[in-house]
Amino acid sequence: MFKSRFLQLFIGLIVIIVGFSAWQLPHMPDDTVDTWTEEAEILQTEESGEDIREQIEKAQEELDEPPVDAVIDDVWKGIPGYNGRLIDVRASYENMQEQGHYAEELLVFQDVSPEVEYEDLPPTPFYKANPNKPMVGFVINVAWGNEHLPDILNELNEQEVRATFFLDGSWVRNQPRLARMIKEEGHEIGNHAYSHPDMAALSPEEIRSELEDTNEIIDATLNEQPEWFTPPSGSFNQEVVEIAHELDMYTVLWTVDTIDWKNPDTNAMVDRVVNNIHPGAMILMHPTQPTAEGIGDIIEQIREQGLEIGTISSAMDENRVAPSQTTEDNEDEGEGDKFWYNEEN
Incomplete structure (x- = not known):
């Protein structure tokens, strides 16, 4: 009987102490909670510079189109060259660093002239x-x-x-x-x-x-x-x-x-x-x-x-033909070394 009464008093005391401590803690504003949530999401989505660069280099293997030199073919005789379309790693990296992640639509391409033209x-x-x-x-x-x-x-x-x-x-x-x-x-x-x-x-x-x-x-x-x-x-x-x-x-x-x-x-x-x-x-x-x-x-x-x-x-x-280009003469365009964002951009 005595032990049971003592145990009840002890538990009651603990409840009072815990309630008092909770009342003393400051109330956390909703906007602070939202900020912590946003920062957590950013930490989850941000990629390191090394990760971005690795993905750009991987994209090079899939998307780079090297320039084609003009040649004299045994059958067709002269065949003109064609500008290549290569990913500019540095420009693409800088583009993506601002966004904090890799995205194919942020790749920057550069037209590169062939060594041999017609x-x-x-x-x-x-x-x-x-x-x-x-x-x-x-x-x-x-x-x-x-x-x-x-x-x-x-x-x-x-x-x-x-x-x-x-x-x-x-x-x-x-x-x-x-x-x-x-x-x-x-x-x-x-x-x-x-x-x-x-x-x-x-x-x-x-x-x-x-x-x-x-x-x-x-x-x-x-x-x-x-x-x-x-x-x-x-x-x-x-x-x-x-x-x-x-x-x-x-x-x-x-x-x-x-x-x-x-x-x-x-x-x-x-x-x-x-x-x-x-x-x-x-x-x-x-x-x-x-x-x-x-x-x-x-x-x-x-x-x-x-x-x-x-x-x-x-x-x-040798100028490349972009999908959106109209059928007009391109004689006034530059000779190559042109920059393009990905076509989706």
């Missing part, structure tokens, strides 16, 4: 652009077909496409107004010889005359100096290529032919062209009725394949 190659013909570049070029040879040129130019303008028109010198002399119309629409001008000859059958003197006379009439009429030459009917030899190179022109041909000069069914022509399209394709056409009727469909279906369309210069240069 201008560095010895004289060689080009049939296509670099296959890594999601772009095609339009080769439009003009020596006749005046009645179809306005429709073709209107469609190109509506679709915001720039092409390269290779002009026959005698045609420019006889049709200066149409030649100016082509230039005023923003298209690139190329050399298509003067009298539509078989270039492979000419003497060196005749080859030079055909090219020089065409350049002179183009310069006098349009104030342009062509950078590209395409031989009539695709007939040429190495001497033609070398003389063109001496005149500061590169020789280009094509990988896809509309064969529009045979007046094919328009739908059949469009299907044949589109089914043979590939990255880097050069597409040959002329001012004909099938091309005037079908060029819009060709453009739309090429774009549906995720490919851009442009001039020969823009297709052949």
Whole structure:
């Protein structure tokens, strides 16, 4: 009885002491508790600088695209180079340090030029652009077909496409107004010889005359100096290529032919062209009725394949094509060493 009473008094005393101590402790404000919670969350999500750098280096292995040098292929002859797209480790690290964690969308990429560009190659013909570049070029040879040129130019303008028109010198002399119309629409001008000859059958003197006379009439009429030459009917030899190179022109041909000069069914022509399209394709056409009727469909279906369309210069240069880029000439862009945030940013 006595022991039981003593135990009850002892327990009661302990309860009083504990209650008094709790009353003496200061009340913790809600905002202090919230601050402690936020700091705990940050500590859980923040990564060390070493962790961030390791993840960036791992991303390099997966996402880096080294530059591709221009080469002379046994089959395709000259193939232009293509800028690489490499992760800039330092810029990416600084970007992520501010956020306190690694995130792929914070990666910074740098365009890097190849060591060998197409201008560095010895004289060689080009049939296509670099296959890594999601772009095609339009080769439009003009020596006749005046009645179809306005429709073709209107469609190109509506679709915001720039092409390269290779002009026959005698045609420019006889049709200066149409030649100016082509230039005023923003298209690139190329050399298509003067009298539509078989270039492979000419003497060196005749080859030079055909090219020089065409350049002179183009310069006098349009104030342009062509950078590209395409031989009539695709007939040429190495001497033609070398003389063109001496005149500061590169020789280009094509990988896809509309064969529009045979007046094919328009739908059949469009299907044949589109089914043979590939990255880097050069597409040959002329001012004909099938091309005037079908060029819009060709453009739309090429774009549906995720490919851009442009001039020969823009297709052949080393500049990368970004997914969001429009089909305009890139000749004024820098030569490389450009910085890009990840495409998701």
